[in-house]
Amino acid sequence: MSDTLGKINHSQFEDFLKQRCGKERDEVLVGPEFGVDVSVVDLHGGKAMALTSDPLSLIPSLGLEESAWLSVHLMANDMATTGFAPMFGQFVLNLPAQLSKNDFEIYWNHIHQFCRDINLSITGGHTGFIEGQNSTIAGGGTFITIAPKEEILVSKYADVGDVILVTKTSALSSTAILAMSFPETVKNKIGKEFFYSASASFYETSSLKDTLTAVQTENSGVTAMHDVTEGGVLGAIYELAIASGNGAEIFSEKLPIGEVQSAVCNLFSLDPRYCIGAGSMIITCKKDKTSEIISRLKANHIPCTEVGVMTEKNLGIKLIENEKASDLIYCEEDPYWNAFFKAYKNGWK
Numbered sequence: 001m002s003d004t005l006g007k008i009n010h011s012q013f014e015d016f017l018k019q020r021c022g023k024e025r026d027e028v029l030v031g032p033e034f035g036v037d038v039s040v041v042d043l044h045g046g047k048a049m050a051l052t053s054d055p056l057s058l059i060p061s062l063g064l065e066e067s068a069w070l071s072v073h074l075m076a077n078d079m080a081t082t083g084f085a086p087m088f089g090q091f092v093l094n095l096p097a098q099l100s101k102n103d104f105e106i107y108w109n110h111i112h113q114f115c116r117d118i119n120l121s122i123t124g125g126h127t128g129f130i131e132g133q134n135s136t137i138a139g140g141g142t143f144i145t146i147a148p149k150e151e152i153l154v155s156k157y158a159d160v161g162d163v164i165l166v167t168k169t170s171a172l173s174s175t176a177i178l179a180m181s182f183p184e185t186v187k188n189k190i191g192k193e194f195f196y197s198a199s200a201s202f203y204e205t206s207s208l209k210d211t212l213t214a215v216q217t218e219n220s221g222v223t224a225m226h227d228v229t230e231g232g233v234l235g236a237i238y239e240l241a242i243a244s245g246n247g248a249e250i251f252s253e254k255l256p257i258g259e260v261q262s263a264v265c266n267l268f269s270l271d272p273r274y275c276i277g278a279g280s281m282i283i284t285c286k287k288d289k290t291s292e293i294i295s296r297l298k299a300n301h302i303p304c305t306e307v308g309v310m311t312e313k314n315l316g317i318k319l320i321e322n323e324k325a326s327d328l329i330y331c332e333e334d335p336y337w338n339a340f341f342k343a344y345k346n347g348w349k
Contacts, residue, residue, distance in 0.1 A: 009332040035239030037078040048149035052078035058138035068110030073206040075143045080211040081225040086143035091125035093139040158224035158244035162284040164308040167210045171272035172279040175264035176202040184349040197260045205279035221289025228277035230334040247315040250308035268339040
């Protein structure tokens, strides 16, 4: 079907999938949208239900605990963009037949504990073992929350003049996973210190605290949020601009790139600005609330950087480099995937 790895591209989504979404219902306030992390359904009485779905991870080279963490927190990150934590979860597990009973129990115990840690109740799903299932995708899940309808944020709500903020650093999850997947190569080529730092950053890939901290005060000034996944920080800002029907002006030199992330990306010939960056969150906010939000996040040990501004749609989505503006090119395929499989084929350990 596709010559590329990762998510379906924008045109396939718009031209095919989005046109075939079953029965149209008035209760659906936010349905499938490019660059939007959740759907929202009106429950009436001032309440609405937000839902988000994602694949579940089972990556042997990474570990059972780490795979369970990704399975829970990548969905939680999507829900976090609403300004609310997830409440309920459904898990569909299509597990490899060769997975032992002991390993399954370890994996599920970690999912159970990570859900408890964020006060999420597992309400159902499906669990089975499949012959020939050798993928690192072990099924899928859906997280749900119920909240006041008028308080639920969606990435499409960003507006012209809003300031663009980025939490933490670019390429957070991709560099952590690459280091943990190819530990000997990373240690030998860039040193043990970078390896240990990159690996330790794995558990920073939750952005739930980022979002709840950003919106924790009344009239916080936050207008929209979008989590950084495939396409990296620049891809996430592009998606948010498209979702909200706006342009954007992004200053490349302001994008946060940690020393560790820069070193690992350089080893794998990657541009950290375009790499999967789960754990970072794009936040748009009213200009007069910028300093307050940054200070509140930093007080909670979450770095936050102002990187640009939302503009009129007709001005386009611009990347400013060396004081020159150019159209931001959206990468339909995250370069992380090719880097990972190239390293694997080259025998990196």
